Amino acid sequence: MAKHVEKVSEPNESDLEVSDHPRSWAAGVPGVLHSMEPAVAKMGAVRTAKTVMKMNQKDGFDCPSCAWPDPHHRKAFEFCENGAKAVTWEATPITVDSAFWAEHSVSDLRGRSEYWLGQQGRLTEPVYKPAGEDHYRPVSWSEAIDLLATKLNSLDSPDQAAFYTSGRTSNEAAFAYQLFARGFGTNNLPDCSNMCHESSGWAMGETIGVGKATVNFEDYEQADLIIIMGQNPGTNHPRMLTELENCKKNGGHIVAINPLPEAGLRRYKNPQKVRGIIGRGTDIADQFLQIRLSGDMALMQAVSKRVLEAEDRNPGTVLDHDFLDRHCQGLDELREHLSHLREETVLEATGLTSAEIDELAERYIAADRVIITWAMGITQQKKGVDAIKEIINLLLLRGNIGKRGAGASPIRGHSNVQGDRTMGIWEQMPGSFLDALQQEFGFNPPREHGVDSVQMFEAMGQGKIKVFVGLGGNLVSAVSDTGVAYAGMEGTDLTVQISTKLNRSHTVTGAEALILPTMGRTEIDIQESGEQFVTVEDTVCAVHPSWGNVEPVSHHLLSETAIVSRLAHAVLGDKVKVDWVGFEKDYDLIREHISRVVPGCANYNQRVRREGGFILAHGPRDTRTFPTATGKAMLTVNDLEYVERPAGTLILQSLRSHDQFNTTIYSFNDRYRGIHKGRDVVFINATDLAELGLADGDYVDVHGVHDDGVPRVMRRCRLVEYPTSPGCVAAYYPEANVLVPLSLVADGSNTPVSKAVLVRLEKVDAPVPAAAR
Numbered sequence: 001m002a003k004h005v006e007k008v009s010e011p012n013e014s015d016l017e018v019s020d021h022p023r024s025w026a027a028g029v030p031g032v033l034h035s036m037e038p039a040v041a042k043m044g045a046v047r048t049a050k051t052v053m054k055m056n057q058k059d060g061f062d063c064p065s066c067a068w069p070d071p072h073h074r075k076a077f078e079f080c081e082n083g084a085k086a087v088t089w090e091a092t093p094i095t096v097d098s099a100f101w102a103e104h105s106v107s108d109l110r111g112r113s114e115y116w117l118g119q120q121g122r123l124t125e126p127v128y129k130p131a132g133e134d135h136y137r138p139v140s141w142s143e144a145i146d147l148l149a150t151k152l153n154s155l156d157s158p159d160q161a162a163f164y165t166s167g168r169t170s171n172e173a174a175f176a177y178q179l180f181a182r183g184f185g186t187n188n189l190p191d192c193s194n195m196c197h198e199s200s201g202w203a204m205g206e207t208i209g210v211g212k213a214t215v216n217f218e219d220y221e222q223a224d225l226i227i228i229m230g231q232n233p234g235t236n237h238p239r240m241l242t243e244l245e246n247c248k249k250n251g252g253h254i255v256a257i258n259p260l261p262e263a264g265l266r267r268y269k270n271p272q273k274v275r276g277i278i279g280r281g282t283d284i285a286d287q288f289l290q291i292r293l294s295g296d297m298a299l300m301q302a303v304s305k306r307v308l309e310a311e312d313r314n315p316g317t318v319l320d321h322d323f324l325d326r327h328c329q330g331l332d333e334l335r336e337h338l339s340h341l342r343e344e345t346v347l348e349a350t351g352l353t354s355a356e357i358d359e360l361a362e363r364y365i366a367a368d369r370v371i372i373t374w375a376m377g378i379t380q381q382k383k384g385v386d387a388i389k390e391i392i393n394l395l396l397l398r399g400n401i402g403k404r405g406a407g408a409s410p411i412r413g414h415s416n417v418q419g420d421r422t423m424g425i426w427e428q429m430p431g432s433f434l435d436a437l438q439q440e441f442g443f444n445p446p447r448e449h450g451v452d453s454v455q456m457f458e459a460m461g462q463g464k465i466k467v468f469v470g471l472g473g474n475l476v477s478a479v480s481d482t483g484v485a486y487a488g489m490e491g492t493d494l495t496v497q498i499s500t501k502l503n504r505s506h507t508v509t510g511a512e513a514l515i516l517p518t519m520g521r522t523e524i525d526i527q528e529s530g531e532q533f534v535t536v537e538d539t540v541c542a543v544h545p546s547w548g549n550v551e552p553v554s555h556h557l558l559s560e561t562a563i564v565s566r567l568a569h570a571v572l573g574d575k576v577k578v579d580w581v582g583f584e585k586d587y588d589l590i591r592e593h594i595s596r597v598v599p600g601c602a603n604y605n606q607r608v609r610r611e612g613g614f615i616l617a618h619g620p621r622d623t624r625t626f627p628t629a630t631g632k633a634m635l636t637v638n639d640l641e642y643v644e645r646p647a648g649t650l651i652l653q654s655l656r657s658h659d660q661f662n663t664t665i666y667s668f669n670d671r672y673r674g675i676h677k678g679r680d681v682v683f684i685n686a687t688d689l690a691e692l693g694l695a696d697g698d699y700v701d702v703h704g705v706h707d708d709g710v711p712r713v714m715r716r717c718r719l720v721e722y723p724t725s726p727g728c729v730a731a732y733y734p735e736a737n738v739l740v741p742l743s744l745v746a747d748g749s750n751t752p753v754s755k756a757v758l759v760r761l762e763k764v765d766a767p768v769p770a771a772a773r
């Protein structure tokens with residue numbers, strides 16, 4: 001079945017084309033065509049029918065792209081262009097063959113783009129790079145596993161190892177993996193969430209006691225008002241647009257708060273409907289607030305202040321007094337604090353006008369049911385945690401938590417990142433979880449917190465981490481401060497990546513390195529007890545099964561659960577009383593443990609088998625019970641801060657193009673923003689161009705402006721005039737990670753500040769066209 005890859009060419013930097021930007025609408029006919037074209041071309045009609053057409057269906061697999069929920073009725077096929085790209089990328093029949101490793105040295109692979117690496121196809125056999133050598137070579141599964149076991153068991157302390165997880169991992173593999181790490185003796189369980197929604201977990205944990213969305217899927221269409229902050233759903237959660245459209249059809253309104261006029265926030269042509277395909281589509285945002293980067297905390301404070309002032313003008317009519325009296329604490333302190341908020345500061349921080357903020361406050365007060373959603377534009381900020389606490393303040397004032405059609409809704413990224421956390425993937429799991437592990441498995445898990453993703457690189461820099469194991473993901477590309485990340489990984493003794501496809505992290509290795517190839521979620525998983533399914537949790541706490549639909553690309557592959565179980569067995573032997581062999585044979589056995597260890601998961605095996613799975617209990621959402629220190633929802637007082645901009649500098653955010661999934665680059669195009677055949681661009685406002693004496697089409701080096709004296713430069717980017725908020729520029733992630741120092745993190749959550757980095761631009765020569773060289 002395996003096919004060899006056709007020659008993949010990298011674009012020349014002079015190929016870049018810019019056109020028609022920004023697009024004012026998302027999806028429609030091109031969305032439908034784009035969703036099917038690459039699939040049929042790369043996989044053939046049969047594999048496409050078994051994958052793209054089966055995703056998110058009952059008895060199908062959970063789409064491996066974003067964490068947006070599936071409609072529970074799940075009858076009809078849903079077109080989702082970016083879901084189709086993710087599936088095609090994973091279920092491709094193209095594979096990396098044994099000869100590849102002799103042909104390409106590690107240094108050669110390091111010089112290739114993420115795009116090229118991904119296009120080589122699926123990994124099918126374990127490979128090993130010995131110390132001092134520049135090539136991987138195929139090894140057997142048992143050799144690979146023994147190598148790792150010997151290394152781990154020779155460490156001075158279990159804390160010299162770190163076990164990273166990326167959010168595509170199933171609940172079963174995640175549960176087994178954290179059990180393995182803790183059985184080995186460490187809480188070093190960093191994950192992609194550290195760089196993603198960690199700020200949401202912190203802020204919500206402290207204020208309402210649960211770090212997860214307080215809404216159900218149905219709430220979106222019942223809301224009177226949905227405020228979307230720092231999120232680009234047209235690209236990153238495309239199926240969410242259908243729910244926004246449904247909300248509007250029911251008379252609801254939408255406000256978008258973003259420095260960029262993103263395509264899906266403006267107009268949506270629902271590819272699910274004929275009307276959406278041929279018609280004009282639905283105007284999504286009733287109000288668009290083009291905010292300055294990092295201004296959201298100020299905006300939320302300003303709106304809350306207006307709400308309190310409206311209450312003062314008409315006492316008893318604006319606030320939800322019954323809710324505040326019974327369930328909340330801190331109203332007087334908040335009122336006192338906001339009375340000192342200066343409007344000039346708010347206008348400077350947000351770049352908005354008072355009239356715009358008045359309108360938002362009026363909309364908020366006029367609506368009985370309000371949902372606020374947010375993603376990386378809010379969490380990856382220095383004051384991300386406080387900005388989210390201010391979102392919660394605003395929601396609490398009018399009782400918008402724990403009622404239908406209302407709530408706080410962080411929209412998570414990876415398809416199972418929330419489930420992995422529920423299963424114990426966290427360097428700081430609470431004592432109660434560790435107690436439950438102890439009770440179930442009869443060993444004493446380590447109690448000291450482990451390292452998160454940023455702390456892990458700090459520890460690597462100090463020589464404290466010797467072995468790195470990555471269950472999915474591409475950490476050296478995903479984390480900030482690329483140079484420091486590379487040096488950290490290279491300073492280790494052994495790096496191990498459990499992956500579906502090649503990426504940068506396979507090329508930046510410890511002295512020794514292993515790649516363990518794994519099956520993906522789209523593939524049929526047959527073990528000794530029969531065909532297996534895994535389970536996942538979406539962004540609204542719905543847990544459900546996922547069944548593979550296509551033949552695995554190679555029968556030499558193991559599932560993630562099998563790999564983790566074999567590693568654990570080889571490393572731990574009988575040290576912890578776990579039936580690792582049984583885990584691999586029948587995932588029900590893992591789920592039985594989950595039902596006894598993980599809160600809310602009693603009778604897990606029975607409940608996930610029910611139609612549509614089940615929804616995890618959530619005190620604030622279900623019964624307005626707030627498991628905080630005081631038992632009340634906390635209104636909090638947060639000192640206003642935003643990023644100021646010294647003369648000559650700009651504030652840079654890094655974001656995703658329409659054709660990528662995190663560090664996976666599907667193509668060099670970003671159709672919604674008019675970019676073709678290249679990614680080295682900086683989106684910049686016309687007034688900033690004029691002020692800096694630069695022009696659209698000029699090339700610049702982008703320099704990070706930090707006071708640590710370390711040069712951080714992103715070379716030769718084309719300036720693209722774009723209607724971004726003045727003073728705020730944008731470039732693509734992961735390229736822009738070179739500009740972010742490891743120490744620049746969100747207060748509290750330690751999340752790298754990927755959305756507000758000070759930079760300056762230096763003009764350089766344009767690249768010479770290939771033909772002219």
Ligand SMILES: Nc1nc2c(c(=O)[nH]1)N[C@H]1C(S)=C(S)[C@@H](COP(=O)(O)OP(=O)(O)OC[C@H]3O[C@@H](n4cnc5c(=O)[nH]c(N)nc54)[C@H](O)[C@@H]3O)O[C@H]1N2
Binds near residue numbers: 237661
């Ligand atoms: N196709 C596809 N789907 C994905 C992903 C992918 O890469 N590709 N990634 C997945 C993952 S892991 C995640 S976490 C999510 C990410 O989903 P998003 O958070 O939508 O991803 P970003 O591309 O980082 O977009 C950030 C948005 O926030 C805005 N923004 C930036 N700074 C600010 C600010 O200070 N204030 C406000 N109000 N807005 C701001 C940006 O202009 C941009 O629209 O998507 C998930 N889904």
Ligand SMILES: Nc1nc2c(c(=O)[nH]1)N[C@H]1C(S)=C(S)[C@@H](COP(=O)(O)OP(=O)(O)OC[C@H]3O[C@@H](n4cnc5c(=O)[nH]c(N)nc54)[C@H](O)[C@@H]3O)O[C@H]1N2
Binds near residue numbers: 193
């Ligand atoms: N500057 C900047 N940096 C950022 C962000 C940003 O907005 N700006 N966003 C951050 C965010 S939100 C996140 S979530 C992180 C993402 O960080 P990661 O989750 O570490 O990165 P991904 O690119 O999602 O990982 C892709 C790799 O996962 C592997 N993979 C894919 N599917 C599977 C599977 O089913 N099983 C296994 N075992 N492996 C698989 C493939 O080898 C693929 O190359 O990046 C963060 N970094």
Ligand SMILES: [Mo]
Binds near residue numbers: 192196197412
């Ligand atoms: Mo993410």
